Amino acid sequence: MSDRNIYLKTIPVLEAVAIAIAALDRATLVKPENIxxxxxxxxxxxxxxxxxCSSPTYHSAAMDGYAVKSDTTFSAREGLPLELIKNKTCISVNTGNALPDGMDAVIMIENIVDNGDTISIEAPAFPWQHVRRIGEDIVxxxxxxxxxxxxxxxxxxxxxxxxxxxxxxxEKIRMTFIPTGDEILPFADRPTPSAGEVIESNSQVFRALALGLGIEFTATSPVRDREDLLVKSVETALNNSHIVVIGAGSSAGSKDFTSKVIKQIGTLLVHGIAIMPGKPTVLGVAKNKLLVGAPGYPVSAVVCFEDILTPVISWLSGKNPPEREKVQVRLARRTPSKPGMEEIIRLAVGKVGTGYTGVPLARGAGMITTLTKAQGFTRVPAGSEGIELNESVEVELFSGKQTLENILMHVGSHDNTIDLLGDILMGANTPIRLVSTHAGSMGGLTALKNDVALFAGAHLFDPESGDFNFPFIDRYLPNLDVTVINLAIRHQGFIVPKGNPQKITGIESLSDGKVNFINRQRGAGTRILFDYHLEKAKIDPESVTGYDREEFTHMAVAANVLTGTADCGLGIYAAAKALGLDFVPLAHERYDLIIPDKYIQDKRIIALIDLLKSDEIKKAIKILGGYEVPMTGKIMKPGMGLG
Amino acid sequence: MSDRNIYLKTIPVLEAVAIAIAALDRATLVKPENIxxxxxxxxxxxxxxxxxCSSPTYHSAAMDGYAVKSDTTFSAREGLPLELIKNKTCISVNTGNALPDGMDAVIMIENIVDNGDTISIEAPAFPWQHVRRIGEDIVxxxxxxxxxxxxxxxxxxxxxxxxxxxxxxxEKIRMTFIPTGDEILPFADRPTPSAGEVIESNSQVFRALALGLGIEFTATSPVRDREDLLVKSVETALNNSHIVVIGAGSSAGSKDFTSKVIKQIGTLLVHGIAIMPGKPTVLGVAKNKLLVGAPGYPVSAVVCFEDILTPVISWLSGKNPPEREKVQVRLARRTPSKPGMEEIIRLAVGKVGTGYTGVPLARGAGMITTLTKAQGFTRVPAGSEGIELNESVEVELFSGKQTLENILMHVGSHDNTIDLLGDILMGANTPIRLVSTHAGSMGGLTALKNDVALFAGAHLFDPESGDFNFPFIDRYLPNLDVTVINLAIRHQGFIVPKGNPQKITGIESLSDGKVNFINRQRGAGTRILFDYHLEKAKIDPESVTGYDREEFTHMAVAANVLTGTADCGLGIYAAAKALGLDFVPLAHERYDLIIPDKYIQDKRIIALIDLLKSDEIKKAIKILGGYEVPMTGKIMKPGMGLG
Known part of the structure; x- marks a missing residue:
């Protein structure tokens, strides 16, 4: 293991920031400039x-009207008008005019009677009335x-x-980012990656975050995994930067040179911070400048930027670090966390009823979309074993709190038509953001039970009654009044490679174990449908190869088929069509939206229902293919089945 | 009055925004672009x-280690290691590498024993362990x-x-701003204004606010007060803008052409909005573009931008309007407001004790510094007659809530040394923002009584005891434990023009009424000192010309003397020196900081006291001139007088 690094010791985030700050001499590093x-x-x-200069630099009229010497006006009163002679005892002024010499008050134009050469007033002017005095604003x-x-x-x-x-x-803080790695493709070449290749994007995330802080940012060309090349790049970057960031290579792999390079050029300060994601962060100092090894996984890299670089940059800039607005959020799901490390949990957050609820998103450090889908995140402290269902946690928001008022929280089954709804709802004068967490149909019912979503999409088929959703609602939500509105009838079937090489014709084709199947997760309506058809065909699930391999969305199932990881999966037509795959129909099913009656008057739900009733959504759904819309927007009742 | 405009009807802000939005066709006005x-x-x-593309586009190693086929590892367990052959039954991978064909799991490098040509493992790998599957992040x-x-x-x-x-x-919304007015000087010429001249700055405030919204902004050269010139400028600006703003000229003065120009070119929508400041806002539409008459006063102009333009721009941009974080703030002073109009009250806000307190700043629409000094503002609704002392109001903050934790709230007498403290405290690693509201020494004691400030600066001389501050503290703050720390001994005297043309030698020079005096406000320590010396010299205040003319700061008094508005005022040496005026000493006095004991351990007060004890502050005060520092930083006790 001689070619591998080991973490020195992970240290808490605040300590790492303090170490970096202590190692830099701000006064000599950051120069003043005149702009x-x-x-x-x-x-x-x-x-x-x-x-x-003072502002105003002179006594100036604060109103349009006539300038006067106040002590000449004291006799004026209602019913006893006083006459003033224009350009003699009174002088016309507009707002902003200098007060004529000797005058100390202005009478508003609304309060005079114009007699031609004179004006009449029926109230005295008090000294400095309607006058902005010299230096009133600035001395x-x-x-x-x-x-x-x-x-x-x-x-x-x-x-x-x-x-x-x-x-x-x-002066502006200047950051240089050096992307590294043999596997990365410069985004500027507009590549289409093959296996083993990754589009380099962290540099641009850092750039955008840097611009948000108002600092200057440069990204170099990617550097291959060679220590000597990296040393040269860092040394060059040091010449004109306050901070040099080496992208990726900060972990403990055989090609992770960051810590070695820092030791060679300067002093290694920190190797590993006690936070997940973000742990493989390396800090060092050279020539009174900060050297940073940023993790390669996008979420880890963001944590490195936000938790380590942002406070250091703020300090260098003479600012307090920017802050995120915080709200208390009730957690929709039990979320265990490994003690010993702080953990950042990204959350879909919205206002549900009178409070905020948050659905934890996937934990993987490689999933940048957990940040794009999240409205904020919570920190599970190092000492904690996680968060319980319904526990209230502090969430740092990516946007202001008001944003959450316009978020339409959906938890339930995934369907492409949900994305369509989300797209169209954003076109309103007050855009509504549909935030959808894919938890399967049963997960949606559970979410409604826990009161963490405004609605749930479900397509649960009950073999006994031949009905959809209602038998499950009766069983799992006995105490909740809900309205069920149909979104679409959709085609479920086997997604197979173009040309259907294994000649799959139906559920029976899976019985001999030769077809490599990819399944959906437990609780998904599609999984229930699959199990129903297996049972009907008297096929033992054990005999289906890949029955235990689970994906969470139709599109993920289709992607597995596209790349040959699986031969076949059950899913909707739209997913097959989107990836140019073939589709072997198995059944129609009803995809409904289940809305608690208590939210039926919520402005976001009203907007949703209005949309469901529109021709626009029907047209958009039809274009997707694999759907029927005869009941779209209609209220469903028990026993309606497929209509 | 034929050359004057009249307001059509002031209408509420939200209504004005709705009218503007209804008058524009967003779909044809704002084009899409590819970037x-x-x-x-x-x-x-x-x-x-x-x-x-999917991300990852392939099954990839999520860890550094060895790729394996999971079902070949099931026999491994603790004490019963399984040996795998490198490049055959296991293959070395780094994070991000494509999983070799047929392999479906990765064993972390930390969990293997390297035997040279083989590795040993003591636990089985489960399928897809440490593998990022195709489309895990994006399908x-x-x-x-x-x-x-x-x-x-x-x-x-x-x-x-x-x-x-x-x-x-x-596409980005493009705004063109046309400054107007015969009195304005283009800032680009770097002018020093004379009487009747104003440096044009609103265009640059609008520019900065526009940049904050991410839109494009152009300012034209200033246009003189001529209707035909303005029409031409607006027509030109309309060619390449979504929004054209005419700066100033939106009121009812004889030179206010904005509404006329809008009527000539397009349709007038709104003339006057029901908010103070901001009332003289004009809206119109021409060629499906928004025409805006923005008020000339800087605060009115800002309100016009923030309350009217920002929502319209956000709507045009397809965004929800940005929001300010809001906090509940206890008001430090009764603040009446005229019913019938919404009013924006700017506030100095800070955390005092466990809550936030706000001191209302001056109301003048011409005072841009009420915005620079404020941490936020509250809206007094049109139906309200104002806010009571200690009433809790909602405040919209200019920065995040966390900022308020670092604000050191001072209410009390104004002194230049307070500004020095504020400057140096901002140099700390965690900058502390001293927010100082000038309310005079007595105002400071009242603020402490009402618990709205962390400390108060006072220089109250008690003629009976010859002592400073303590007699007043005993009388007005009988139930509050305080610590009194000296900031400086300062020189008070008469500020007179250079050369002292009226040969003022002391208080007696004011007795014959020939000297035009400028006084300080009631409750100011300087006013009390002046009254004391008048009484000692047996001079009737009535006989002092200008006794009733009040200014609120030393610098404002000095500015009056500099410009000849007054011949003489009582103030500190530093103010005379700053404006190059002469100074006739009258007395020394002790300027102390009064700190409630309950805040003595507050981190901001600790930083303040540390600074008071430092040589740095003594040196900085001495440079100002007119101060002595023998007691600076020392705790004062009753009866110490001038030491």
Missing amino acids: PVHEALNRVTSEAVRAR ATEMLLPRNHTISAFDIGALLSAGIYDIKVH | PVHEALNRVTSEAVRAR ATEMLLPRNHTISAFDIGALLSAGIYDIKVH
Whole structure:
């Protein structure tokens, strides 16, 4: 194992940040620079800023009207008008005009009677009435901004008003990212990857996160897995960066050179942080600059950026770290976690009833979509063994809390028509975001029982009654009043490679174990349907090769068939069609949306139902193929079956 | 009054937004465009996006180790190791490598014993262990993003991983801003304004706010107050903008052409909105584009942007409007408000004790610094007559809630040394923002009584005892335990023009009424000091010209003297020096910081006290001039006087 690294010791995130900060000398690393004020949005002052001019620089009329000397007006009152002579005892002014010499008040145009050469007033003017006095807003020389102040739009207005046109700020922090690895393809070449190849994307995630922090970012060309090449790249990058990030290669593989390279060029500070995902993060320092080994898995890389780099960059920039809005969220599912490590759990979060509920998403560090699907995340502390069902946890949100009001939480069976709903609902004047967690039809019922979703999609076939969904609702949701609305009738069948090489004709083709099947997870309506047909055909599940291999979506089943990992899977026509596969029909089934009556007046559900009743959705579903829409948008009743 | 406009009818903000949205046809106004995915941060999809490739595109090793066929390993257990032959029954893989044909599991490097040509394992591998299966993250053709989705850093990662390199988004909204007015000076000329002149800054505030929304912004050269010129500018701007804003000229003055111009070019929709500041906002439509008359006062202009333009721009962009985090804040002062109009009250907000407190700032629409000093604002509804002391109100924050934890709330007497403290405290590793509201020394004691500040600066001289602050603390804060720490001894005296033309030598010089005095507000320590010296010299306040004219800060007093509005005012040496004025000493006084004992262990107060004890602050105060620092940082006790 001589060619492998070992983790020195994983240390907690906050400690790692403190070590990095302690190793850098900010004052010499980050230089001040002079920039135009009107270009200074979100930049940070490097020294206090004092006003050059006052604002206003003169006593100015605050209203349109007539300037007067207030003590000449004291006799005016209602019924006893006082006459003032234009351009003599009163002078017409517009807002912003300088007060004429000797005058100290303005009478609003609405409060005078115009007599031609004179005006009449029926109330006295008090001194400085409707006058903006010199320096009312800003007094020359006063301190407008302290050092380390992040300049806002308003600050720009104040600075320009105070006659300040240039401002000293900290230079922007410059980060260079070096993607590494023999397997990665530069995205700029617009590749279509083959087995063993990965499109390099972490550099662009880092770039976007860096832009969000207002820093400068450069990505180099990818460097192959050779230590000497990496050393050269890092040394070059160090010349013009405050932070150099080596992408991937920070773990303990035989091609993971990051820690070696850091040791060669500078000092290794941290090898491994006590958080999942994100553990294989490496920190070092060279030439008073930060060297970072970022993990290769996308979610790990993001955690490295957000938990380690963001606080260090904020400190270098003279800012407090940006913060995410936090809400208390009730967890929809028991979520165990390995003690000894903090764990980041991504969650689909929405407002359900009066509170927020969160459905934990998949844990894999390689799944970037767990971040794109999540509204936020919770941290399971190192000392915890996880979170219980219905436990309330603090969630850090990716967007503001208000966003959650427009989220339509769905938990249930996966279907492509759900995505269609989600797309069209985003076209509304107030976009509604359908957040769908795939838990199978039974998972959807459980979610409704736990009151963590606004609706559940289900296609549960009951062999005994020949009906859909209602027998299961009666059994599993006896105390919940629900409305069941049909989304579509869909075709289920065997997804097989183009040309159907194994000549699968029906369920019987699976009985001899020669066909390599890929199954759906327990609780999925498709799994129940499969089991029903197996039983009807008197086929022992044990005899079906691959019966135990489970996927969670139709598309994943189809992808397995496409790539030859499986010969066949049960799924919907749309999935087969999308990947250009063949489809052997097995059955029609009813895919319904189950909506608790207590949410039927929720504005998001109203929007959903309106859409279900529209021609737009029927047309869109038909285009997918493999669906029938005779009952779409109609309220279902027990015993209706396929209509 | 024929040359004046009148407001048609002020209408509520939400109604004005709805009118603007109803008048625009978004589908034809905003075009889609194709852009590279890696440049798409914060852009908004114009149609749903589907994955081109799966991710991973192949079954890949999720760990460094050895790939195996799981069913060949079932016999392995602890104490009964199984030997596998390298490159035959097991193959070395690094994370990300494609799984060799026929293999379906990976054994982590940590869990094997390397024997050279073979490895030994003591536990079986289960199928798909440490394998990222094809499509685990993304399945080709699945919908990744719906329409009207704002693209995040994570989305960019997911899109690139799915082999998507271009994306269809809504074009950026383009806004053109036309500054108008004979009095305005283009900031680009770096002017020093004279009486009647104003530096144009609203265009740059709008620019910064527009950039914050991610839209494109152009400002034209300022246009003079001539209707024909304005018409021409607007028509030109309409060619390449979705929104044209006319800066200023939206009110009812004789030079306010905005509504006329809109009527000439298109249709006037709204003239006047029911909110203060912001009322003189004009909306119109021409060529299916939005025309806006923005008020000239900076705060009004900001309200126009945030309450009217931001929702319209968000809708045009396909987004929900951005939201500000909201907190409940206890109000530090009774704040009446005119019914019939919604009012925006800017507030200094900080965490004091366990809750948030807010001090209302000045109300003037012309004061941009009320926005730069505020942490947020509250809305007094149109039907309300205002807010009571200690009433809890909802405040919309300019930064996140966490920011408030680092705010050090000061209410009390104004002094330049307070600004120095604020500057230096921002230099800490965790910057502390000193937010100082100038309410005079007595106002500071009241603030402590109401528990709305962490400390108060005071320099209250008690003529009877010859002591500072303690007699007042005893009288007004009998039930509050406080620690009093000296900030500085400061020189108070008469601020007079350079050369002291009226030969003011002391308080007696004010007795004959020939000197035009400018006073400080009631409750200010300086006012009390002035009254004391008047009484000692037996001068009737009535005989002092300008006794009733009040300013709230030393710098404002000095500015009045500088510009000749007053001949003389009482203030500190630093203010005279800052404006190059002369100073006639009257007295020394002790400026102390009064800190409730209950906050003495607050981290922000600890940082403050540490600074007070440092040489750094003493040195900085001395540089200002007009201060002595023998007691700076020391705890004061009753009867110590000037030490």
